[in-house]
Amino acid sequence: MPIIISPAFKVILIAILIVASAQNLYIHRGPIFGNILLFDAFLAVCSIVFFKELLYVKFDSWAKLFCLLIIYQFFHNALFSKDAIFVLKELIQGAELLVFYLILRSLPNNQENIGRMIKYIFYMFSFVIFVYLALYFLGFGDRLFEVNGPGYRGYLKATALINSIIPLIIFYFYLHYTEDHSKLKLYYFQLCLFLSFIVAYFASSRAFIALLSIILISYIFKVRYRLFSLVFILFAGAVLIINYSNVSIKYNETYSKPISIAIDHITNDVPFHHRGYTRLIGMYESSSNRQRLHHLKLVYQTARDNFFTGIGLKELKEISNIHGNFFIIFISYGFFGIFILLVMIYKLYIKSRRNINCSNTPFSMTGHLYLAFSLISLMVVGGGTFPMLPFIIASAFIYSQYNVIIIESKNL
Numbered sequence: 051m052p053i054i055i056s057p058a059f060k061v062i063l064i065a066i067l068i069v070a071s072a073q074n075l076y077i078h079r080g081p082i083f084g085n086i087l088l089f090d091a092f093l094a095v096c097s098i099v100f101f102k103e104l105l106y107v108k109f110d111s112w113a114k115l116f117c118l119l120i121i122y123q124f125f126h127n128a129l130f131s132k133d134a135i136f137v138l139k140e141l142i143q144g145a146e147l148l149v150f151y152l153i154l155r156s157l158p159n160n161q162e163n164i165g166r167m168i169k170y171i172f173y174m175f176s177f178v179i180f181v182y183l184a185l186y187f188l189g190f191g192d193r194l195f196e197v198n199g200p201g202y203r204g205y206l207k208a209t210a211l212i213n214s215i216i217p218l219i220i221f222y223f224y225l226h227y228t229e230d231h232s233k234l235k236l237y238y239f240q241l242c243l244f245l246s247f248i249v250a251y252f253a254s255s256r257a258f259i260a261l262l263s264i265i266l267i268s269y270i271f272k273v274r275y276r277l278f279s280l281v282f283i284l285f286a287g288a289v290l291i292i293n294y295s296n297v298s299i300k301y302n303e304t305y306s307k308p309i310s311i312a313i314d315h316i317t318n319d320v321p322f323h324h325r326g327y328t329r330l331i332g333m334y335e336s337s338s339n340r341q342r343l344h345h346l347k348l349v350y351q352t353a354r355d356n357f358f359t360g361i362g363l364k365e366l367k368e369i370s371n372i373h374g375n376f377f378i379i380f381i382s383y384g385f386f387g388i389f390i391l392l393v394m395i396y397k398l399y400i401k402s403r404r405n406i407n408c409s410n411t412p413f414s415m416t417g418h419l420y421l422a423f424s425l426i427s428l429m430v431v432g433g434g435t436f437p438m439l440p441f442i443i444a445s446a447f448i449y450s451q452y453n454v455i456i457i458e459s460k461n462l
Contacts, residue, residue: 055099061163064154065170067096069178071150071439072213084139089439093146096153103156104149112397112445113151119390120144123363126383130362140363143435147442154446164413164450165228168221175218176242182211182249209431212258213440215246219262220419227412308333312343322348324370345372352381360384375428375437394445395425402448409451417447 070092078086097104109117123144127137157163222243225231231239250258311333320326327337327344334340348370352361363382372378380388402421405414424440431437 057163058166060099061157061167062170063096063099064157065167065174067092067150067153068167068171068217068443069174069214071443072175072210072217073178074210074213074436087436090146093150093153097149100153100156104152107152107156110155110449112394112401112449113148113155115390115394115397116148116151119387119394120148122387122390123383126359126387127363131364133364136364147435147438150439151442151446154443155449157450161413168224168413168416172218172221172225172239172242175214175221176238176245178214179218179242179245179249182214183245209436211249212431213427213436215250215258216262216423217420217440218242218246220416220423223419224412224416316343316347316350322351322369342373345370345374345377348372348381349377352384356384358384358386360387371433373432374430375433378433398445398448405448405451413447414451417444417451420444420447 067089070089073088075088076085077088077091120141124137124141127140131137157167222239225239226236250262312330315326315329326347327340330340330343334343348366360381360383363378366372366378366382372381376388376391379391398421402414402418406418420440421444424444427437427440
């Protein structure tokens with residue numbers, strides 16, 4: 051007799067899968083089987099549970115584009131790397147992302163299930179925030195256990211914090227405006243929001259500041275972004291005209307020399323080397339800033355010498371630990387790879403704007419904010435599969451909302 055799994059339990063599983071995707075937690079690290087994350091393990095479990103649904107999920111145009119990107123990367127890796135194990139590993143990671151998207155899209159397209167899933171995710175992320183405060187910042191984790199050598203404080207990456215905090219903030223806005231909550235529950239939501247800001251403060255992440263700024267601006271101005279952009283440009287222009295002399299003096303005294311040195315470092319003919327950022331010592335205090343500026347040198351040289359095909363992902367991994375999947379895809383796969391990704395982003399943005407124009411609901415705004423979050427992650431957070439996960443979640447939210455709008459309009 052076949053096992054029947056209730057829709058409510060599937061909603062919980064998807065919520066757990068999304069939370070696991072935000073935690074860069076390793077189950078296994080080593081040359082055998084590669085690195086296995088908590089997300090990989092739970093994705094395997096969900097693939098078994100949702101196997102029947104996966105057979106009937108309709109491939110939308112965005113999923114077809116994603117398949118095209120994975121196929122292009124597969125043949126590119128095979129041609130450039132000449133390493134069967136490397137090619138297979140990258141193909142598996144790409145297939146994981148596609149399966150993740152299909153599982154999220156397999157959720158029944160109705161507002162009730164989606165709202166319930168967001169509520170579960172918010173509660174889980176709230177719990178994660180409490181755990182971070184206890185284990186990560188108060189140092190309890192260092193005394194409790196060791197993970198492959200380093201203590202908990204050194205083991206848990208700050209990017210996992212950001213991937214928990216930003217969704218919690220986005221979903222807080224959704225929950226605040228979708229239901230009539232008791233005062234006690236609203237206080238709990240606000241407490242979790244406050245604690246998330248404390249975690250973000252101690253994380254000292256520039257990505258968080260950029261993400262939060264975009265989310266707050268997008269949320270406050272919603273669909274009035276054109277008017278806001280025009281007013282902002284006019285105001286900024288007026289300030290620059292009035293204070294032109296002061297701005298010019300400040301630029302010449304403080305910024306002119308470091309900028310010219312950085313531009314010369316990026317555009318000169320010295321071959322890229324992963325330790326090349328040491329040439330910028332004395333001009334920029336932060337080692338991270340020096341490395342990121344130095345990475346632009348590889349972007350420039352790739353655009354100049356290997357614009358259409360890139361240098362290959364394996365070659366890139368051997369010479370640099372460059373951050374940001376936009377840069378990684380361009381350097382590895384050239385114009386053709388980054389073009390497919392940009393088309394995917396454009397389609398998502400247009401679909402999200404249509405959702406807001408057709409049904410300006412908290413959920414349509416949630417998808418739009420998640421898209422903004424995912425783009426910053428692609429730009430500045432690490433590399434590989436982990437920064438891609440928010441992008442997959444955003445796409446599933448946006449296309450699910452689009453289907454909800456279509457279904458509701460047909461039922462009118």
